[in-house]
Amino acid sequence: MDRRQFIALPGAALAASFVAEAADVPWHQRIRRAGQINFTEHDPVALNVEEWADYWAGLKTDAVLLSVTGIVAYYPTQVPFHRKARFLGDRDLFGECCAAAKKRGFRVIARMSPDLKWEDVSRSHPEWFARDAHGNFVRHNEEPQLYRTCMFTTYFTEHIPAIMREVNTRYDIDGIFTNAWPPLDRLPICSCDQCRRLNPGQTPAFWEKFNERVAYLWKLYDSIAKEKRPDNLFFANLGGSISATPDLKQLGDLGYWFNCDNQGRGGADTPIWGCTMQGRVAGAVMKGKTVTNVTGAWSTGTVRWRNASKSPEEATMWMDETVASGMVPWYHFVGAENGLGEDRRWQETGRRFFTWLARHDRHYVNRRSLASLGVVMGQSTHLFHRPPSGTTVQQHMEGLYYVLLEGRFFFDFVHEDDLGPDNLKKYAALVLPNIALLSDAQCRQLRAYVDGGGSLLATFETSLYDERNQPRADFGLADVFGIHKAGEVIGTNGNAYYARIERPHEILSGFSDTNWIPGAEHRLPVKPVENPVLTVVPGYTAYPPELSYPRQTHTIEPAVVIREKGASRLVWFPGDVERTLWRSGHTDLSRLIRNAVGWLLRGRSPVTIEGDGVIEPFGWETDAGFAVHVLNYTNPAMHRGWIRSFYPIGEQKVRMTLPPERKVTRVELLRAGNDVPFRQTGRDVEFTIPRVADYEAAAVYSE
Numbered sequence: 001m002d003r004r005q006f007i008a009l010p011g012a013a014l015a016a017s018f019v020a021e022a023a024d025v026p027w028h029q030r031i032r033r034a035g036q037i038n039f040t041e042h043d044p045v046a047l048n049v050e051e052w053a054d055y056w057a058g059l060k061t062d063a064v065l066l067s068v069t070g071i072v073a074y075y076p077t078q079v080p081f082h083r084k085a086r087f088l089g090d091r092d093l094f095g096e097c098c099a100a101a102k103k104r105g106f107r108v109i110a111r112m113s114p115d116l117k118w119e120d121v122s123r124s125h126p127e128w129f130a131r132d133a134h135g136n137f138v139r140h141n142e143e144p145q146l147y148r149t150c151m152f153t154t155y156f157t158e159h160i161p162a163i164m165r166e167v168n169t170r171y172d173i174d175g176i177f178t179n180a181w182p183p184l185d186r187l188p189i190c191s192c193d194q195c196r197r198l199n200p201g202q203t204p205a206f207w208e209k210f211n212e213r214v215a216y217l218w219k220l221y222d223s224i225a226k227e228k229r230p231d232n233l234f235f236a237n238l239g240g241s242i243s244a245t246p247d248l249k250q251l252g253d254l255g256y257w258f259n260c261d262n263q264g265r266g267g268a269d270t271p272i273w274g275c276t277m278q279g280r281v282a283g284a285v286m287k288g289k290t291v292t293n294v295t296g297a298w299s300t301g302t303v304r305w306r307n308a309s310k311s312p313e314e315a316t317m318w319m320d321e322t323v324a325s326g327m328v329p330w331y332h333f334v335g336a337e338n339g340l341g342e343d344r345r346w347q348e349t350g351r352r353f354f355t356w357l358a359r360h361d362r363h364y365v366n367r368r369s370l371a372s373l374g375v376v377m378g379q380s381t382h383l384f385h386r387p388p389s390g391t392t393v394q395q396h397m398e399g400l401y402y403v404l405l406e407g408r409f410f411f412d413f414v415h416e417d418d419l420g421p422d423n424l425k426k427y428a429a430l431v432l433p434n435i436a437l438l439s440d441a442q443c444r445q446l447r448a449y450v451d452g453g454g455s456l457l458a459t460f461e462t463s464l465y466d467e468r469n470q471p472r473a474d475f476g477l478a479d480v481f482g483i484h485k486a487g488e489v490i491g492t493n494g495n496a497y498y499a500r501i502e503r504p505h506e507i508l509s510g511f512s513d514t515n516w517i518p519g520a521e522h523r524l525p526v527k528p529v530e531n532p533v534l535t536v537v538p539g540y541t542a543y544p545p546e547l548s549y550p551r552q553t554h555t556i557e558p559a560v561v562i563r564e565k566g567a568s569r570l571v572w573f574p575g576d577v578e579r580t581l582w583r584s585g586h587t588d589l590s591r592l593i594r595n596a597v598g599w600l601l602r603g604r605s606p607v608t609i610e611g612d613g614v615i616e617p618f619g620w621e622t623d624a625g626f627a628v629h630v631l632n633y634t635n636p637a638m639h640r641g642w643i644r645s646f647y648p649i650g651e652q653k654v655r656m657t658l659p660p661e662r663k664v665t666r667v668e669l670l671r672a673g674n675d676v677p678f679r680q681t682g683r684d685v686e687f688t689i690p691r692v693a694d695y696e697a698a699a700v701y702s703e
């Protein structure tokens with residue numbers, strides 16, 4: 001969508017702190033900070049409205065989320081079956097907060113929750129509710145009085161719109177937002193009258209119906225938002241990373257604002273890059289339109305305290321990741337007991353981050369990513385592919401992500417439905433981490449990309465299924481990689497297979513003093529090729545050690561297929577190498593994949609950063625010139641939350657190749673708060689970041 005399609009109303013109040021962009025860019029494309037206290041039913045007697053509004057004003061917040069809800073009403077509603085919050089009394093909490101917010105120049109987003117309704121309503125409107133296979137209403141797992149509504153019913157086309165219109169008419173709001181719709185974690189399972197007609201099931205055919213309904217409701221709600229003002233909007237709580245249920249490409253085309261409900265992690269085995277990965281997913285489909293990421297200042301994780309603060313270091317790193325990956329931070333706490341919370345420790349964490357960010361907004365208005373490497377994200381593979389037992393599709397992406405961080409690669413995500421030449425022309429290479437489902441058309445697009453000189457790396461079952469999840473007899477990309485399927489998936493019982501080194505190659509750089517390296521946990525055998533670089537030594541018994549020796553020491557089955565075709569370089573791994581890296585932690589597998597990606601790119605990158613530590617880098621062209629971001633993950637809490645302290649890393653040497661005719665005038669470190677010297681030789685620029693605690697952003701001013 002062209003941003004210029006939006007009409008800015010003359011005299012519309014500009015967001016509190018950010019006025020740098022042209023007047024034809026609508027307000028929702030200019031917001032830099034969002035804030036939310038998620039109301040509880042008790043807040044009408046607990047929240048101090050002035051203190052609430054002053055807090056967000058102190059943070060230079062542009063937009064606040066205010067609960068209307070749908071489960072309970074925070075205002076004196078006239079809509080039948082919209083039950084007033086238990087402690088609301090005669091108050092209009094929504095109205096009071098809306099007025100206090102407007103007085104301070106905030107945009108106000110009205111938050112609704114259409115997912116649940118009370119048991120008593122089911123007697124008057126049984127048709128609004130989801131049903132299980134036996135025809136019973138579906139009770140909420142925590143609150144027994146609440147039941148799940150169904151998105152295919154008139155609850156979503158009549159009741160929710162009635163509430164939206166009531167709020168639109170009465171209050172000076174700028175947008176409408178739904179929490180918990182569309183559903184994110186799985187496709188809805190419902191046996192109500194409507195759903196039975198749709199023949200639901202967790203299939204690509206049902207996904208189509210589901211996406212049609214999402215688009216219909218999204219457009220309906222957006223049209224209601226625009227009944228108030230043409231630059232008002234509807235948007236929804238999204239997130240769910242690559243395995244989100246709604247078609248992300250469709251949402252990217254429909255929406256102007258993608259909110260990632262991706263609030264943080266707990267003490268489970270979750271890597272710290274959960275926030276940046278989500279940023280890459282949303283960025284891939286929004287293409288520069290507003291993406292926000294919610295940082296839960298409350299205690300996120302499987303064991304939860306909704307009304308207690310998390311560690312300031314963890315919350316800060318999540319916001320560091322938000323802004324480095326091109327998103328806008330949205331700071332969030334639940335409930336306001338005792339005025340603005342029994343626990344107020346979260347407030348200083350947000351204040352420190354937001355007021356710092358507000359001084360540097362122009363360096364966070366990104367025009368384009370500087371990455372020349374694309375990673376294809378297979379949303380339909382994540383939703384429908386059944387990987388070998390005991391494995392998940394997500395493990396492939398986590399493993400690849402880890403490799404790319406270890407290699408300090410600059411990369412973007414690319415949605416499977418966005419493989420056209422206009423989108424791919426900026427990438428020298430693409431990686432397909434087990435993108436099992438690819439349509440014939442998508443395979444043709446990838447073939448055209450290779451014919452045009454683009455390079456590819458793919459693994460395991462990539463292209464073995466069509467978009468309907470139907471298996472193909474041979475890979476859809478067989479001709480591109482010069483491979484043919486030679487059997488079914490082989491797993492591991494004991495020792496996993498090895499990859500025997502047959503001849504030197506750049507992808508084996510760093511492997512000496514060994515004849516073999518690890519293969520992977522699973523592989524899909526491919527037919528022999530000429531002059532292979534690695535061949536499979538099949539797995540064998542691991543215990544007892546007496547039997548732990550290879551029965552067959554040499555085969556002609558390739559463990560990698562490498563090809564050069566014109567300007568294009570191609571690497572195929574028959575094994576689930578990136579997933580096996582994730583499961584095993586094996587450094588050889590990381591090195592092998594890093595080497596392979598480096599070979600595809602011919603060692604070239606528009607930006608490189610050399611130094612010690614595990615970092616995640618981002619490079620952007622910005623309003624002010626360019627920005628290079630360094631997130632320091634060198635931390636014992638990298639794979640398991642929360643971060644307790646930061647462990648600073650030393651010198652990071654940055655080299656950039658700028659577009660022609662661009663001259664650098666200044667390099668400023670936004671966290672350190674000082675300039676650093678730089679050297680420009682032709683198009684090449686070099687400078688050093690002396691130290692990174694949690695995060696540094698180097699603003700490269702350029703004319």
Ligand SMILES: [Zn+2]
Nearest residue numbers: 150190192195
């Ligand atoms: Zn239903």
